[in-house]
Amino acid sequence: MINYHEPLFxxxxxxxxxxxxxxxxxxxxxxxxxxxxSSKQFRARNEEDIFTDIESMSPYSNHYRKVFLADGNAMxxxxxxxxxxxxxxxxxxxxxxxISAYAIAKDIEAKTDEELxxxxxxxxxxxxxxxxxxxxxLLGRINKGENFNSTSKALQRARKAGIKLSVMxxxxxxxxxxxxxxxxxxxxxxxxxxxxxxxxxVLSYPYGEEHFIKKFDGEFIPLNTIxxxxxxxxxxxxxxxxxxxxxxxxxxxxLVLRGNxxxxxxxxxxxxxxxxxxxxxxxxxxxxxxxxxxxxxxITIKFFLFxxxxxxxxxxx
Numbered sequence: 001m002i003n004y005h006e007p008l009f010x011x012x013x014x015x016x017x018x019x020x021x022x023x024x025x026x027x028x029x030x031x032x033x034x035x036x037x038s039s040k041q042f043r044a045r046n047e048e049d050i051f052t053d054i055e056s057m058s059p060y061s062n063h064y065r066k067v068f069l070a071d072g073n074a075m076x077x078x079x080x081x082x083x084x085x086x087x088x089x090x091x092x093x094x095x096x097x098x099i100s101a102y103a104i105a106k107d108i109e110a111k112t113d114e115e116l117x118x119x120x121x122x123x124x125x126x127x128x129x130x131x132x133x134x135x136x137x138l139l140g141r142i143n144k145g146e147n148f149n150s151t152s153k154a155l156q157r158a159r160k161a162g163i164k165l166s167v168m169x170x171x172x173x174x175x176x177x178x179x180x181x182x183x184x185x186x187x188x189x190x191x192x193x194x195x196x197x198x199x200x201x202v203l204s205y206p207y208g209e210e211h212f213i214k215k216f217d218g219e220f221i222p223l224n225t226i227x228x229x230x231x232x233x234x235x236x237x238x239x240x241x242x243x244x245x246x247x248x249x250x251x252x253x254x255l256v257l258r259g260n261x262x263x264x265x266x267x268x269x270x271x272x273x274x275x276x277x278x279x280x281x282x283x284x285x286x287x288x289x290x291x292x293x294x295x296x297x298x299i300t301i302k303f304f305l306f307x308x309x310x311x312x313x314x315x316x317x
Contacts, residue, residue, distance in 0.1 A: 007040075022071075028104055062094070167198055187237075
């Protein structure tokens with residue numbers, strides 16, 4: 001069995017994937033809003049240790065079809081190291097259909113077009129990228145380390161190489177002062193990238209609002225629930241996507257939206273307008289439920305391991 005280095009995070013869509021930690025922590029780990037890996041010092045894991053984890057799961061080689069490479073941005077590894085890991089995964093799990101990982105734009109930019117194509121051919125089919133915003137001023141204030149152009153250029157290269165993208169925008173990230181430009185420019189960068197998957201999460205404060213405000217470079221005035229939804233409306237109105245699956249159903253979201261662009265755009269806007277027109281009767285996720293679901297979503301690794309063991313025992317029976 002694998003002994004994971006906690007904390008361990010994975011996208012909701014990777015719930016049934018085998019998780020292999022290729023790196024620990026996040027190579028950037030400077031974003032004002034993010035506390036996911038604040039307790040970890042980034043390092044690339046020893047290749048021998050990674051292979052040992054992979055080999056430990058070989059008795060279940062026919063069970064897994066998807067693998068997620070953790071932690072924060074395993075894509076930061078060199079092409080050569082990633083290539084060897086992908087080869088090992090394919091050798092060990094012959095039924096694999098997809099390998100995925102978190103990434104930041106810098107990770108993609110550091111690889112040539114030929115290297116990206118080779119990684120895709122070896123099974124790296126999906127990258128999860130937290131864009132957060134398309135607004136350069138706001139990206140600077142949260143210390144994202146990227147801008148509109150660097151994000152757009154890198155992610156378009158990944159798509160061209162055959163790697164699908166699941167990207168995320170953070171609703172409310174700029175507060176009242178930057179809300180409009182955040183929504184407008186985020187839609188612009190998404191329109192350039194044309195990702196296969198798009199989601200929006202609401203800015204949360206795991207260590208409290210004051211902690212975030214201290215890290216934010218400028219005045220930050222939080223949006224209330226209705227203002228968050230109004231910002232989301234502007235963002236969706238400006239989206240011009242040819243074929244994108246959209247989800248705004250994370251534990252942090254007040255208004256749950258699911259649909260496909262362009263087909264469901266007007267229906268989602270209609271739902272938003274009903275909330276804005278009559279906030280008192282809007283069916284929104286209550287605050288207590290958001291708190292409970294966030295705690296449930298960031299499930300402890302001990303319970304996660306219990307579920308894995310339970311699945312294995314059932315599979316072996």
